[in-house]
Amino acid sequence: MRRIIVLICVVFFTAALRADPCDIPISQYFDSIPFLEFVQYVEKNHDVHFFLKPAWAAALYISNDKIPSTLQEILQENLSGTNFSYYIYNCKKIII
Numbered sequence: 001m002r003r004i005i006v007l008i009c010v011v012f013f014t015a016a017l018r019a020d021p022c023d024i025p026i027s028q029y030f031d032s033i034p035f036l037e038f039v040q041y042v043e044k045n046h047d048v049h050f051f052l053k054p055a056w057a058a059a060l061y062i063s064n065d066k067i068p069s070t071l072q073e074i075l076q077e078n079l080s081g082t083n084f085s086y087y088i089y090n091c092k093k094i095i096i
Contacts, residue, residue, distance in 0.1 A: 022091040024048060024071040026064065035060035042071060052096035060084065 024046050030038060035057040039050045048071070060082070064074050071094075075086045087095045 022072070022088050024091075025068055026071055026074055027068045028064070029067060030062050030064040030074075032061045032063050034058075035062055038062040038074075046071075048092050048094060050094045050096060056084075057096065 024042075026042070028041065036054060039052070039057075043049060060078070062074065062078050064077075066073070072088070075094075079086060084096060089095060
């Protein structure tokens with residue numbers, strides 16, 4: 001019986017460690033919208049701020065058909081294969 005209780009505690013503790021507090025849920029469908037429009041949507045609906053040079057992002061477009069997803073998933077999927085990357089600082093600042 002003790003082993004079962006310890007096993008259950010380990011499972012819950014491991015799951016809690018894997019949860020990323022910076023996972024910002026996005027429940028919106030995007031079909032090739034301009035990156036700056038995406039930034040405005042995220043900043044308006046979530047307590048985050050993007051830091052980027054708008055001229056650089058003018059050629060970027062965002063798509064998302066996986067609902068629900070996270071901001072990190074959307075950025076990773078849409079920025080991979082480009083010369084852009086992102087860094088999330090303090091869960092509220094996204095640097096492009």
